[in-house]
Amino acid sequence: MTGVRPPFGGPRHSLHIVSGKGGTGKTTVATALAYALATRGRRILVCEVEGRQGIAEVFGVAPLNGSEERRVTRTPAGGDVFGLAVDAEDALLEYLETFYHLGLAGRALDKFGAVDFATSIAPGLRDVLLTGKVYEAVRRKTRNRPNAYDAVVLDAPPTGRIAAFLNVHAAVSGLAKMGPIRGQADSIMQVLRSARTVVHFVTLLEDMPVSETEEAVAALRPTGIRVGTIVENMVSRMPLRPAELAAAAAGQVALNVPGWSMAQNAALAEEFAVEAAQAAEQQIRHDRLRTLGLPLAQLDFDPAGIDAAALVNVARQLGAQLDLEVGS
Amino acid sequence: MTGPFLDIDRIIGDRQTKIVICCGSGGVGKTTTSAALAVRAAEAGRAVVVLTIDPAKRLAQSLGLGELDNSPRPVRQLDTAAGGRLDAMMLDMKRTFDDVVISQSRPDKAAAILQNPFYEALSSSFSGTQEYMAMEKLGQLHAQGRWDLIVVDTPPARSALDFLDAPEHLSSLLDGRFLRLLLAPARGPLRLMSVGFNLVSSAMDKVLGGQVISDVKTFVTAFEALFGGFRTRAEQTLQLLSSSHTAFLVVATPQRDALREAAYFVDRLVEERMPFAGVVLNRVHSSSLDVSADRARALAEDLDPNESGLEIEALRRHAKLMRIIDVERRLIARFASNRPTIAETRIQALPTDVTDLESLRRVGASMAQPD
Numbered sequence: 001m002t003g004v005r006p007p008f009g010g011p012r013h014s015l016h017i018v019s020g021k022g023g024t025g026k027t028t029v030a031t032a033l034a035y036a037l038a039t040r041g042r043r044i045l046v047c048e049v050e051g052r053q054g055i056a057e058v059f060g061v062a063p064l065n066g067s068e069e070r071r072v073t074r075t076p077a078g079g080d081v082f083g084l085a086v087d088a089e090d091a092l093l094e095y096l097e098t099f100y101h102l103g104l105a106g107r108a109l110d111k112f113g114a115v116d117f118a119t120s121i122a123p124g125l126r127d128v129l130l131t132g133k134v135y136e137a138v139r140r141k142t143r144n145r146p147n148a149y150d151a152v153v154l155d156a157p158p159t160g161r162i163a164a165f166l167n168v169h170a171a172v173s174g175l176a177k178m179g180p181i182r183g184q185a186d187s188i189m190q191v192l193r194s195a196r197t198v199v200h201f202v203t204l205l206e207d208m209p210v211s212e213t214e215e216a217v218a219a220l221r222p223t224g225i226r227v228g229t230i231v232e233n234m235v236s237r238m239p240l241r242p243a244e245l246a247a248a249a250a251g252q253v254a255l256n257v258p259g260w261s262m263a264q265n266a267a268l269a270e271e272f273a274v275e276a277a278q279a280a281e282q283q284i285r286h287d288r289l290r291t292l293g294l295p296l297a298q299l300d301f302d303p304a305g306i307d308a309a310a311l312v313n314v315a316r317q318l319g320a321q322l323d324l325e326v327g328s
Numbered sequence: 329m330t331g332p333f334l335d336i337d338r339i340i341g342d343r344q345t346k347i348v349i350c351c352g353s354g355g356v357g358k359t360t361t362s363a364a365l366a367v368r369a370a371e372a373g374r375a376v377v378v379l380t381i382d383p384a385k386r387l388a389q390s391l392g393l394g395e396l397d398n399s400p401r402p403v404r405q406l407d408t409a410a411g412g413r414l415d416a417m418m419l420d421m422k423r424t425f426d427d428v429v430i431s432q433s434r435p436d437k438a439a440a441i442l443q444n445p446f447y448e449a450l451s452s453s454f455s456g457t458q459e460y461m462a463m464e465k466l467g468q469l470h471a472q473g474r475w476d477l478i479v480v481d482t483p484p485a486r487s488a489l490d491f492l493d494a495p496e497h498l499s500s501l502l503d504g505r506f507l508r509l510l511l512a513p514a515r516g517p518l519r520l521m522s523v524g525f526n527l528v529s530s531a532m533d534k535v536l537g538g539q540v541i542s543d544v545k546t547f548v549t550a551f552e553a554l555f556g557g558f559r560t561r562a563e564q565t566l567q568l569l570s571s572s573h574t575a576f577l578v579v580a581t582p583q584r585d586a587l588r589e590a591a592y593f594v595d596r597l598v599e600e601r602m603p604f605a606g607v608v609l610n611r612v613h614s615s616s617l618d619v620s621a622d623r624a625r626a627l628a629e630d631l632d633p634n635e636s637g638l639e640i641e642a643l644r645r646h647a648k649l650m651r652i653i654d655v656e657r658r659l660i661a662r663f664a665s666n667r668p669t670i671a672e673t674r675i676q677a678l679p680t681d682v683t684d685l686e687s688l689r690r691v692g693a694s695m696a697q698p699d
Contacts, residue, residue, distance in 0.1 A: 023355015023586070057588070158354060207681050240641065248638070257627060257639050267617040271649065272642040274679040281680070301648075 013198045013228070015138050015191065016153045019162040019216065020202030021209040025233040027054035029202045029299070029318070030155035031081075032311055036319035038079025042150040045069065045137055047084045049130045050157060055083040060308055066090045069137075082149070084137070091129040095184075128168045128185050135188045138196075159201065159212040163219035166192055166199070198228035203289070205232055205282035210289060217292055229322060230294050232286065234301040238279040245283075248276035297321040331664045333698045334606030334671035339575050340369035343476065347466070347569065350608075351482045352579035353589040357610040359387060360682045360691060361579050361675070362481035366414055367391075367685065368692035369477055370403075373410035377469055380481040381419050381462060390684045391416050398423045400469070405685055415475070421461040425451040428464060432554050441554070446547040458483045459493075460562065467565040492566070492600060575605040582612055582656035587663045594667065606671030608695060609660065613652050613677050621650035674699055 016037075018030040027048070034046035048055050056063045059072040064085040072083040140148035157165045164170075168185045191197060201216060203209040217227055238245060247253050251273040255265050289296060299317050302310050339345055350362045359380055366378035377400050380387075388396045391403045396418035403414040429447075430438050441447050451457060462483060469478050568574065576597050580590035590607060597604040619627075628643035664670065675694045682691060 021355060022353065023581075027585075054585075057585075207683075238641065238645075240638075244638070253638055255639050255642055256636075257631075257643065264617060264619070268642050268646060271615060271617060271646055272638075275645045275649075277679055 013196055014147070014149075014151050015134070015197040016151060016228070017156045017162075017166070017197065017199040017225075018153065018202060019156045019159055019199060020231075020233075021159050021204075021212045024202045024204050024209050025299075026158065026202050027052075027058060027155050028311065028314060029200070029231050029233065030153050031055060031058045032314035032318050033200070033322075034081045034151075034153040035073070035075055035311060035315035036322070037151050037153070038073075038075045038077065038081045040078040042079040043082065043145075043148070044079060044151050044153065045082045045084060045149045046072075046153045046155065047086055047134055047137070048155040049086045049134075050155075051085065051087065053085060054155060055085065058308075058311060059083065067094055067133075084133075086130050086133045088126045088129045091133045092125075095129065095132060125181070127165050128181065128188065131166065131168055131188050131192070132184055135191055138191060156199075159209075159216040162199070162216055163223060166220070166225055167223045168192075193224045195226070198226050200228045200231055202231045202233050204234055205285040207285070210285045213289070214292065217294070227294055230289055230292065230296050231318070232289065232296060232298045235298045236275070236279055236282060236301050238276060240276070240279075245276055245280055248272055249280045331607075331668065332671045334577075334608070334673040336365065336368070336608075336673060336692075336696045337372070339605055340365065340374065340477065341372060343374075344573060345477065345575055346573040347470070347478045347480065347575070349480045349482060349569070349574065349576050350579050351576065351593055353586055356579050356581045356586050357675075358579045359481045360688070361577070361608055361610060361695070362479050363387060363391060363416070364682075364688045364691035364695060365577075366416070366477075366479040367403075367406070367688045368696065369479070370412040370414035371407045371410060371689075373412040374477045375413050375475045376477045376479060377415040377417065377475040378479040378481070379417055379419060379462070379465060379469065381458065381483045387682070388416075388418070390682065390688060392685065403685075419458070419462055419465055421458050422451050424461040424465055425457065428558070429554065432557050441547070444547045460558070463562050463565045464558070467561050467568075470565075470568060492569075492596075492602070570600075570602055572603055574603050576602055577605055577608050579608045579610055581610050582659050584659060587659055591663060591666070594670065606673065609672060609674045611677040612660075612674040613649060613656060614699075615646070615649055615653060617646060619646065619650070621647040621654065624650065 016030075016033055018026055018033065020026040020029070030048075031046055031054075034044045038044045046055055053063045055072060059081075061070070061072050061083070064070060064083050066087055067084075067090050069082050069084045071080050073081045075081065134152060134154050137149060138147075138152045142148040156162055169189045199220060201213045203213045213230060220227060240248065244253075251269070253269060253272065253276075255269045255272065257265055257268065260268075286296070297318065298321070299314055302313065339348065348362075348365060350358045350365070352358050362378055362380060366376045370376040380396070388394070391414075392405050393401050393403065393416060396416060398417065398420035400415035400417040403416050406412075406414050426442065429441050433441065462480070466478065466480055469475065578590050578593045578597070580586045594604065594607065624643045624647040628640045628647070631640050631643075633640060664672070673695055675691055678687065678690065680687075682688060
């Protein structure tokens with residue numbers, strides 16, 4: 001991994017964007033990363049933009065509404081994780097209020113259906129509003145601290161949409177050649193392209209998610225937004241030598257558990273062959289991802305699925321492998 | 329088995345079933361399930377078309393198609409002994425949208441719409457466009473009458489059943505006061521509201537800039553007539569979907585998140601009185617070896633690593649598999665206990681990716697079999 005440790009032991013990046021194909025564990029990784037980043041005295045914000053209430057679900061708290069930034073957990077290390085579910089319409093109203101002091105007119109706009117209209121018919125606008133809210137949280141100042149949050153983690157749209165979602169410049173270019181929305185998009189883009197921002201991809205070691213990861217990395221390249229780590233999720237490790245693995249995968253291994261019948265041993269061998277074949281396939285996908293030349297992290301497969309305890313386990317694994325990200 | 333068995337063969341064998349819709353959250357295997365169903369129905373003798381949204385390239389290959397474009401392509405190497413056939417197509421939302429514009433408006437008007445920057449944005453990236461266009465395409469395929477069964481793989485919905493909401497959302501946009509004000513701010517009784525409108529209008533000007541507003545006006549004016557047709561057709565399709573000729577399947581994997589979303593889908597379908605048939609649980613693990621996780625782990629501990637290294641590893645893997653089976657069983661039981669009348673069927677987890685017709689057949693067979 002390149003780069004220097006940040007001064008004062010802060011997190012290396014102040015905006016972590018987490019994407020991945022649906023079903024790869026994007027929300028788990030985003031929330032676990034926020035948890036890992038929340039070391040002593042730090043305040044970390046984790047945001048979602050797709051209205052799924054995944055953050056509230058993972059932390060087992062009541063749904064996050066509108067523009068509410070609520071503490072969802074305090075880590076044993078002494079940091080705080082806040083959650084935010086960004087909603088485009090709320091963001092537009094807040095944006096109008098902040099930048100134009102359109103309190104009354106803003107509410108009138110909403111009443112006339114203009115907010116729904118604007119966010120529906122001008123699709124780029126929706127993404128600008130969502131990223132804009134995240135941008136605002138990244139840059140927010142507060143009393144007694146340089147930043148309101150030491151880092152912001154964004155549970156972003158899936159790989160198929162991520163480049164379009166982050167490329168707010170292109171999104172609004174057809175809609176606004178100048179004017180305030182364009183200005184806003186420019187500022188957002190500046191932060192997204194800066195060294196403070198990084199995009200992580202979560203993938204399973206299966207063909208489709210790996211292909212989508214490769215495509216997303218390529219799609220992001222022209223935007224100038226940095227890719228951080230590829231997180232290989234649900235990795236199934238099998239500590240065998242390559243020759244042993246190949247033989248097992250081919251079903252050429254006879255097993256002999258003492259006291260078992262031949263039928264039982266055969267059934268175990270058959271099961272083992274399937275697992276070995278999967279492990280061998282995973283290895284091929286891992287090698288494919290290595291050619292991207294990006295840092296890779298691996299998360300163990302947890303058969304129990306994700307709950308609060310599993311989240312801590314994932315956070316520990318991420319913290320250990322992304323030590324530069326987390327900082328001291 | 330926790331709920332009643334969802335008999336897939338009865339559904340696809342019933343000639344009255346004209347449409348099967350597979351919905352579910354992203355990554356649960358909707359596309360594979362749809363394709364497997366379509367293959368099974370076609371080989372059982374039906375004339376089937378499968379409409380898929382963004383399939384993996386390898387799935388297109390598995391159907392024997394080098395490429396899927398916006399029109400149905402015949403799937404070869406199918407067993408046609410029963411007299412059936414199968415076409416497959418992938419939705420290209422921009423092209424579908426363009427085709428509608430071209431077919432529904434005068435050439436000069438169509439050209440004006442196609443060049444408008446808002447149309448460009450609306451047709452290529454609007455989050456609801458895919459749902460509108462899936463509905464549009466479904467209506468078109470049905471109207472063509474070339475197939476007696478249409479299997480639809482729905483878009484990976486952001487908020488559950490977006491495609492059901494699409495026509496209504498479109499209507500609410502079109503009937504919205506804002507749009508009417510935008511088009512004719514000073515007409516009739518609406519004039520009374522023009523003070524409010526001026527406030528709104530100047531706010532929009534400030535935020536978006538005047539040029540944008542005028543682009544929107546041009547676009548909306550040109551599009552107004554077209555929208556009406558859209559709405560009518562979307563409502564007709566929706567009516568077809570609510571009839572007894574349609575069967576909705578909710579696809580889920582036995583994982584916490586996927587089942588939570590599936591529950592939401594099911595509740596929503598039932599609430600909307602849609603013809604919901606049941607749940608397909610995809611990638612369910614099983615083992616033919618009746619040895620518990622604890623027992624396997626204990627055995628592994630007792631073995632000598634120098635002599636039985638592979639046995640130890642195999643037993644550990646078996647222990648892990650039994651734990652997965654256990655967790656899945658508990659999650660499914662919890663899901664079913666809240667909805668005891670829901671029919672379900674399971675697809676066994678396959679050791680490898682589904683990449684050819686043969687593995688689609690295996691998926692279909694697993695789906696059709698009660699466990």
